[in-house]
Amino acid sequence: MTHTTEAVVAEVFGVPRxxxxxxxxxxxxxxxxxxxxxxxxxxxxxAARNPQAVEQGGGTLFERAENARSRIRAAASRVTGSEVGRIDIRLTGIHPPAERKLA
Structure with missing residues (x-):
C-alpha cells in the first residue's frame, strides 16, 4: 500500500515517484x-526569466499543501478503499520544471 500511496502523492504534486x-x-x-x-x-x-511561472504556481506554500492534502485524501481513499485520516506533509525542497531547450 505504501507504493500505491506514493504514486498518488507523486501524481497530485506532479513529481517523480x-x-x-x-x-x-x-x-x-x-x-x-x-x-x-x-x-x-x-x-x-x-522565476527571474519568467515571472508568470511564479504567479501560475497555485498560491502560497500553505495553500498548495492544503489543496494537495484534499486531493491526496480523495485519491488515496478511492484507490486503496480505506478511510484516510491525518495527512502530514513535509516539503523537502523544490522540484523545478525542466528547462525547455531552444532549437
Whole structure:
C-alpha cells in the first residue's frame, strides 16, 4: 500500500515517484500518512526569466499543501478503499520544471 500511496502523492504534486516518501500508520482506524515530497516550483533563475511561472504556481506554500492534502485524501481513499485520516506533509525542497531547450 505504501507504493500505491506514493504514486498518488507523486501524481497530485506532479513529481517523480522516486522523490516521494510516505509512511503509513493507524490513525484511529483510518489510514494516517506522513508524506515527504518536493514542491514543484521554478528555480530563482527560472522565476527571474519568467515571472508568470511564479504567479501560475497555485498560491502560497500553505495553500498548495492544503489543496494537495484534499486531493491526496480523495485519491488515496478511492484507490486503496480505506478511510484516510491525518495527512502530514513535509516539503523537502523544490522540484523545478525542466528547462525547455531552444532549437
Amino acid at each position: 522516486r522523490d516521494v516518501r510516505v509512511s503509513l500508520a493507524d490513525d484511529g482506524g483510518a489510514l494516517g500518512m506522513a508524506v515527504s515530497v518536493p514542491l514543484p516550483a521554478p528555480t530563482l533563475l527560472q
